[in-house]
Amino acid sequence: MSGGLWMPAGARTDTLPTIPRQRTPGWAEPDPLDELAARLDDFIAAAVHPDEIAALLESDGLTDDRIRERYGVKNSFALAEELYDRVPRRYPEPRDPAPDPWRTSLLACLVRGVVFALPGFGYVLGAPLLAGPQGDFGLPAGTVPLLAAALFGWTWNQGLSHRAHTWLGLGDKPAARRTLLLxxxxxxxxxxxVALACAGTATLAAVAFAAGQSCYLAAATALLVMARERALLAALAPMTAGALLALVHPIPDAARIALLTASLTVVTLLGLREVAPLKGRGAVFDLRLPPRGRDKPRRTRSRSTAAGLPLSASLPYALFGLGSGVLVVYAALGDVLAGAEPSAVAAPSAVALTLSMGPAEWLLYRFRSGSLAGLRSAGTPRAFRRTTARELAVCLAAYLTALLALATATAALWPHAPTVDGVRLAGLLLLGVVIWTGLLLQSFGAVAGAALICVLAALAQTLALLTRNGGPHTVGVAVYGAAAVAQSALVCVLLGRATTHR
Structure with a gap:
């Protein structure tokens, strides 16, 4: 013992007792906060509030005890604020390109355009069935019930396809199939x-042909809604081959009827197979009684599905189909309505418009894709409107170029086709503007305005022709021009708003 302090033998006198204290990182040991900030750098830099970082830390399983022990702060929120202050704000671009749901195959759209046009060969085969004395409007008697049934079919099936597509969008494929099946x-x-009611002096064969057209439109609608274009294309092959043969060599009427019946039967069976409730591959319909009581499977449906789809929601789509269909019919029959022979029907116009639906569909997707890219890149509403207007002008010009090329080609190849002059060509291109902008509005769900414009244009053209107020082609240019201006203005007003594209 010395100086009042007792020291054990062998103890050093130059050491102090150890006091527990928090370790501070030295130059040889990295700061754990720096390590964590470096590991979460991208996420922290893009965070707009420290609470986002706190949520990430908690999802990684960091408890407040572990945070206090390792990082020397009291909880996850304090650690998040520390990390938020250490890392400067920046918003890095994603490594992978942003998903674009509007990218689609040009070939698939062209196939759909061909599928839309191939039924026209049915009229080549069925021409003898439609022959006869002139009926109303200077057309062969069999043409009137055919056009009436076609216009009704375009109206009905446009509304039907909207309903089925809506169910598919809700994820309820069985409901879409039931809609098509009924x-x-x-x-x-x-x-x-309708064909029978408009028969007039038409023969029974012409009415039967119109009824077959109605069956085809119904079955083809089911196949197209269910994305079975290739099956429909294959089913139309016999009829197409027969029509091409009939253009260069006469074939008997019995062979014509057989080819038409074969393609119609195949298309109908394919449509029925696509929408019928199947149980396995062997049965078409399940004839067993549905389960009852506790054996009945429970189904969960969304609120939108459970509430049902009102019929009024599909009415604008049906009216758009009616209005645009009437305008196309007037464009095709302009020469006959002007007093020409029925053999000079301007079918090339209708064929060109039908074939152009393939490029039109692809350009609709192209516009949606371009507007989505503009929505991501534009910094101000004004810049977005400029981007949208430029994309709209490019897509519309591309469609009109395709329509012009198709109209020129079909007029050159079509037998006895009328001369394509400036008035006819202007009317066809203006009608193309009406159809394409109408489809564009329809793709955004703004079909009510397009339907109103097309129906009013069809009524105006009908009244002008009934009152003999100008020639059909001159009236067509005026009506199509007014409708094109009105619909283009509607497109610019609606699609210039960024909220429309969200």
């Missing part, structure tokens, strides 16, 4: 009744 046969039956 609506397609009803449309075919009503179309046949």
């Amino acid at each position: 609506g397609a046969p009803a449309g075919a039956l009503l179309g046949a009744l």
Whole structure:
């Protein structure tokens, strides 16, 4: 003992007792906060509030005890604020390109355009069935019930396809199939009744041909809605081959009827197979009784599905189909309505418009894709409007170029086609503007305005022709021009708003 302090033998006198204290990182040991900030650098730099970082830390399983022990702060929120202050704000671009749901195959759209046009060969085969004395409007008697059934079919099936596509968008494929299974046969039956009511002096063969057209439109609608274009293309092959042969060599009427019946039967069976409730591959319909009581499977449906789809929601789409269909018919029959022979029907116009639906569909997707890119890149509403207007002008010009090329080609190849002059060409291109902008509005769900414009244009052209107020082509240019201006203005007003594209 010395100086009042007792020291054990062998103890050093130059050491102090150890006091527990928090370790501070030295130059040889990295700061754990720096390590964590470096590991979460991208996320922290893009965070707009420290609470986002705190949520990430908690999701990684960092408890407040571990945070206090390792980082020397009291909880996850304090650690998040520390990390938020250490890392400067920046918003790095994603490594992978942003998803674009509007990218689609040009080939698939062209196939759909060909599928839309191939039924026109059916009229080549069925021409003898439609022959006869002139009926109303200077057309062969069999043409009137055919056009009436076609217009009804375009109207009905446009509304039907909207309903089925809506169910598909809600994720309820069985409901879409039920809609087509009930609506397609009803449309075919009503179309046949319309043809019968408008028969007039037409022969029974012409009415039967119109009824077959109604059945085809119904079955083809089901196949197109269910994305079975290739099956429909294959089913139309016999009829197409027969029509091409009939253009260069006469074939008997019995062979014509057989080819038409074969393609119609195949298309109808394919449509029925696509929408019928299947149980396995062998049965078409399940005839067993549905389960009852506790054995009945429970189904969960969304609120939108449970509430059902009102019929009024599909009415604008049906009216758009009616209005645009009437305008196309007037464009095709302009020469006959002007007093020309029925053999000079301007079918190339209708064929060109039908074939152009393939490029039109692809350009609709192209516009949606370009507007989505503009929505991501534009910094101000004004810049977005400029981007949208430029994309709209490019897509519309591309469509009109394709329509012009198709119109020139079909007029050159079509037998006895009328001369394509400036008035006819202007009318066709203006009608193309009406159709394409109408489809564009329809793709955004703004079909009510397009339907109103097309229906009013069809009524105006009908009244002008009934009152003999100008020639058909001159009236067509005026009506199509006014409709094109009105619809283009509607497109610019609606699609210039960024909220429309969200």
